[in-house]
Each structure stands twice: as C-alpha cells, then as structure tokens.
Amino acid sequence: MYRYKYKYINLDMTKGIVVIGLLGTTLDAGKSPARWNRWRPTISLFQQEDMLIGRLELLYDRRHTNLAKHLVDDIALVSPETEVSLVQHNIADPWDFEEVYGALQDFALGYEFDPAAEDYLIHITTGSHVAQICLYLLTESRYLPGRLLQTSPPTKKDPGPGSTSIIDLDLSKYDNLAQRFETERDNATSYLKGGVETRNKAFNAMIERIEQVAIRSDAPVLLLGPTGAGKSHLAQRIYDLKKARHIVEGKFVSINCATIKGEQAMSVLFGHRRGFAGAATERRGLLREADKGVLFLDEIDELGMDEQAVMLDAIEHGRFYVQGSDREAQSNFQLIAGANTDLSAAVREGRFRADLFARLNLWMFQLPGLAERREDIEPNLEAELNKLMNRGESKIAFAADARRKYVKFAIDPSSPWSGNFRDLSASATRMATLSPRGRITAGIVDEEIARLKSQWSAGEQNDDFRLVVEVLGEAHASDLDRFDLVQLAEVIRTCRSVASLAAAGKELFAKSRRRRKSVNDSDRVKKYLAKFGLSWGDIAE
Numbered sequence: 001m002y003r004y005k006y007k008y009i010n011l012d013m014t015k016g017i018v019v020i021g022l023l024g025t026t027l028d029a030g031k032s033p034a035r036w037n038r039w040r041p042t043i044s045l046f047q048q049e050d051m052l053i054g055r056l057e058l059l060y061d062r063r064h065t066n067l068a069k070h071l072v073d074d075i076a077l078v079s080p081e082t083e084v085s086l087v088q089h090n091i092a093d094p095w096d097f098e099e100v101y102g103a104l105q106d107f108a109l110g111y112e113f114d115p116a117a118e119d120y121l122i123h124i125t126t127g128s129h130v131a132q133i134c135l136y137l138l139t140e141s142r143y144l145p146g147r148l149l150q151t152s153p154p155t156k157k158d159p160g161p162g163s164t165s166i167i168d169l170d171l172s173k174y175d176n177l178a179q180r181f182e183t184e185r186d187n188a189t190s191y192l193k194g195g196v197e198t199r200n201k202a203f204n205a206m207i208e209r210i211e212q213v214a215i216r217s218d219a220p221v222l223l224l225g226p227t228g229a230g231k232s233h234l235a236q237r238i239y240d241l242k243k244a245r246h247i248v249e250g251k252f253v254s255i256n257c258a259t260i261k262g263e264q265a266m267s268v269l270f271g272h273r274r275g276f277a278g279a280a281t282e283r284r285g286l287l288r289e290a291d292k293g294v295l296f297l298d299e300i301d302e303l304g305m306d307e308q309a310v311m312l313d314a315i316e317h318g319r320f321y322v323q324g325s326d327r328e329a330q331s332n333f334q335l336i337a338g339a340n341t342d343l344s345a346a347v348r349e350g351r352f353r354a355d356l357f358a359r360l361n362l363w364m365f366q367l368p369g370l371a372e373r374r375e376d377i378e379p380n381l382e383a384e385l386n387k388l389m390n391r392g393e394s395k396i397a398f399a400a401d402a403r404r405k406y407v408k409f410a411i412d413p414s415s416p417w418s419g420n421f422r423d424l425s426a427s428a429t430r431m432a433t434l435s436p437r438g439r440i441t442a443g444i445v446d447e448e449i450a451r452l453k454s455q456w457s458a459g460e461q462n463d464d465f466r467l468v469v470e471v472l473g474e475a476h477a478s479d480l481d482r483f484d485l486v487q488l489a490e491v492i493r494t495c496r497s498v499a500s501l502a503a504a505g506k507e508l509f510a511k512s513r514r515r516r517k518s519v520n521d522s523d524r525v526k527k528y529l530a531k532f533g534l535s536w537g538d539i540a541e
Contacts, residue, residue: 017053024125210365230367255296269311273325308353370423384424406445418459468489491529
C-alpha cells in the first residue's frame with residue numbers, strides 16, 4: 001500500500017509514477033517569493049512526503065509559455081529528481097467542448113503509453129471545467145489508461161501542502177456500485193415491458209437495446225410491427241423513462257396519422273395562424289405542443305408527401321412554418337414513429353419519402369406480433385387479469401383445468417392472434433366479466449375459444465375477399481367459390497412479395513419442383529392467373 005495523506009492508494013511500487021495534467025493559469029501562477037506561501041495544485045503534488053513522481057506531462061497553451069517555464073523551475077527546486085515534459089496544447093476556446101475534447105484525445109492517441117512499466121495519474125484539479133470533464137471521459141473510456149488524481153488545498157487543522165486522492169474508474173472493482181447499475185438497468189427494461197416477465201429472448205434483447213437508445217439518444221426512433229403489437233404503449237413508456245431520468249421536460253404528444261388528412265394534417269401537426277382558411281383562433285400544432293418532449297406519430301406512412309417534407313425539416317432543424325405565416329416556428333422534440341407496413345416498400349412505390357425514411361432508419365425496431373411470442377402469452381395474460389383486478393378490486397383467477405385449456409389453445413400454432421395484444425386483452429376482459437365470483441371456469445374458456453376462432457375465421461375471409469376485390473372487382477370476386485377465393489388470394493400475396501413470375505413460381509411450387517426433371521413454374525402461374533382473366537401486370541399494379 002502506498003500512503004498518501006488521509007488516503008490509502010493502491011500503487012505498484014515497482015512502476016514509475018507519471019502524472020498528466022494541465023497548467024493552472026490562475027492557481028499555478030506566481031513569480032514573487034510570496035508564491036511559496038500559497039497553495040498551488042501542481043506544485044503541491046511534489047510536496048507530498050510519500051509520493052515520488054517520476055515524470056510530469058504538463059499540457060499548456062503557447063500563450064502561457066513563460067508561466068509554464070517558471071513552474072518547471074519551481075518543480076525542479078521541490079523535486080529535482082522529477083522529469084518534466086512540456087507539451088504545447090493550443091486551444092482557441094477553452095469552453096468549446098468539441099475543441100477541447102478533440103485536442104486532448106489527439107494527445108492521448110499520439111502518446112506512447114507503457115502501462116506495464118508506468119502507473120499513470122490524470123490530474124484533474126487544474127484547467128477549465130470543460131477540460132476536467134474531457135479528462136474524465138478520456139480516462140473512463142481508457143484513451144488515457146490511468147486513474148484520476150485530485151488535489152485539495154490545506155485546511156486550518158492541517159496547514160501543510162494539502163491532500164491528494166485517487167479515483168479508480170474501473171467499475172468492475174466496485175461490486176455494490178456495479179450491482180446498483182445493473183438493478184437500475186433491469187428496472188428500466190422491466191418498465192419498458194410493462195412489468196411483465198417476458199420469456200422471448202429476441203424480444204427481451206430488443207427491449208434492452210431500446211433502453212440503451214432511450215437513455216443515450218434523442219434521434220428519431222422507428223417502431224415497426226403489426227397492429228396491436230404494442231407500439232403506442234412502448235412509445236409512452238420510452239417517454240416516461242426519459243422523463244424519469246430528466247432527459248426530457250416537455251410533454252408526450254401522440255396522434256395516429258391515419259386520422260388526419262390534407263390541409264387538416266398540416267394544421268394539426270404544424271399549427272395555423274388566426275384567419276388562415278377562415279380559422280377564428282390560432283392553433284399551436286402538435287410539434288409545438290411536443291417542444292422539449294416526445295412526439296409519437298403512429299402510422300406515419302399515412303402522412304401525405306407535403307407533410308412528410310415539412311416533417312423532415314422539422315426533425316433535422318427544429319424549424320417549420322405555421323400555416324398562414326411567413327415566419328418560422330421552432331420546436332425541440334424527439335420523434336418516435338410507428339408503422340405497421342414495410343416503409344422501404346412504400347419508398348419504392350413512391351408513397352414515402354426516401355430521405356425521411358433514411359432519417360427514421362437510424363434506430364429501427366421490429367416489434368413481433370403475439371403469434372411470434374407464444375411463450376409470452378401466459379405471463380401477459382396474467383398481467384391483463386392483474387390490471388382488471390386493480391381496477392375492480394376483486395380477485396380474478398382461473399380454475400386449474402380452465403387455465404390449462406386456455407393456455408394450450410393460446411400457444412397452439414393454429415391460433416393466429418391476428419389482433420395481437422388487443423385480442424388477448426379483450427379475451428381476458430370477457431372471461432373476467434363473465435366469471436362467477438371471479439373464477440374463470442372451463443365452460444367460460446370453451447365459450448371464449450369458440451368466440452376467438454369465429455372472429456379470426458371471419459377476419460381471414462374478409463382479408464382474402466378484400467385482396468381479390470382489388471384485382472377482380474367486387475362483382476367478380478363475389479361470384480367465386482370459397483375454395484377459389486382463398487387459393488387466388490394466396491397466389492396474389494405471393495406474387496406481390498416477389499419481383500417476377502419465375503420467383504413466384506419457385507415460391508408457390510417449391511415442393512413439387514424437387515420431384516420434376518424440367519420446370520416452368522412461371523408458365524404455371526401465368527396460366528393460373530389467366531383462368532381469372534389476370535396477368536402479372538394486373539397483380540403487380
């Protein structure tokens with residue numbers, strides 16, 4: 001153990017001690033003999049009885065060359081065995097964080113460190129606050145492979161050279177602190193998941209990454225996923241987490257873009273002045289409402305091209321024009337966007353701006369549907385019942401056989417959960433409402449399973465019918481047998497997911513291709529479509 005005043009510091013006595021520090025233009029100054037009667041932080045390092053510094057790397061600005069030379073002479077008087085290297089470190093604006101950090105990082109990158117032979121201490125008492133912060137960051141990130149050294153002036157009780165202390169930033173040595181950080185991170189990810197102990201590894205990994213992004217970035221976030229996957233709830237929780245960490249101070253403002261169209265969309269988003277299009281009052285708009293907060297635009301692909309263009313400027317510059325005004329408004333907000341369609345496909349089809357998509361694509365997360373997270377159905381079901389109990393203050397529970405029956409049905413691959421968590425929440429609500437004295441019986445589960453099956457079947461039929469109507473028209477589609485309708489709908493879906501007839505044939509006839517010596521699957525698809533008076537062009541359009 002190497003003893004400092006008031007502190008015990010772990011230093012390797014077999015290594016040389018090297019201090020890296022900045023010249024203190026005020027605290028280290030002085031030429032008259034009286035300078036020895038006051039505390040100078042750099043000089044105090046060499047007045048410690050039990051601290052032998054082999055080398056000092058003193059960073060200084062050329063404007064203070066004379067002061068640096070005087071300080072070197074004084075160090076030689078106090079500690080003649082110490083080597084002092086003067087390192088010119090020119091900074092135009094010592095309060096410009098980017099300039100200061102860049103200059104100190106350049107020094108660190110160009111310095112030949114030898115940790116095996118030398119112990120490095122980074123003196124953070126001198127220099128501007130900006131420089132001290134930069135030294136801390138460079139040490140924490142190991143650009144400077146050492147420990148922080150802090151000097152303090154003497155006190156009335158101890159009028160000596162002052163005290164020193166060393167801060168080791170290797171958090172792995174602080175078990176309790178590391179455990180605290182881990183607990184805080186776990187709490188944050190649990191909050192983003194709504195307090196549900198989810199079991200899907202991919203989903204859990206995604207939530208952990210979202211937690212990192214939410215804390216460290218104010219760039220736009222894009223949440224993709226089917227309707228009912230939880231995009232709105234997750235956006236709200238991201239905001240709540242940022243608010244709790246004092247990262248944002250404004251409001252959470254949310255809107256579904258499918259509910260606003262045309263001029264209304266411009267006014268709702270960007271506001272309008274009084275008198276615009278006959279408006280009796282001024283409208284602030286959602287962007288200004290979200291200033292210093294978070295704006296969530298669900299189904300952002302429903303925005304028109306004009307709104308997309310203005311939104312891009314607002315994201316990049318924080319400025320936009322209010323309807324009816326020739327003066328720019330400002331708003332500093334973070335955007336979270338949601339979409340249940342493939343935005344890259346919308347870009348290719350000309351329905352979504354490529355530059356806006358590129359801006360949103362920095363942090364893009366694909367939320368899986370409930371059918372892709374079947375292992376999470378049971379804990380989410382339990383969470384839904386707990387919510388209902390908290391609202392109604394009465395106990396709700398499954399009978400053992402009823403729980404087994406419902407969970408078996410819920411996790412079966414044949415259950416599509418097309419409405420995702422909305423289906424699950426509605427299902428739990430119905431069963432809880434119908435349960436006598438809060439006990440969900442097997443009979444109630446049977447009734448609910450039948451209801452869900454009927455609901456999903458009707459939905460699938462409606463989806464098939466709508467798809468065929470797009471290409472054949474409602475009259476022709478209505479004349480098709482159910483068998484032909486389902487088959488044609490699947491062929492249309494496949495054709496629209498690939499780039500050519502040949503690719504569609506490979507997808508549709510993948511199994512039988514293996515059993516045939518010669519194949520012409522594109523012709524098979526072409527002839528099948530011709531039965532309905534359709535061509536590849538009709539499907540693609």
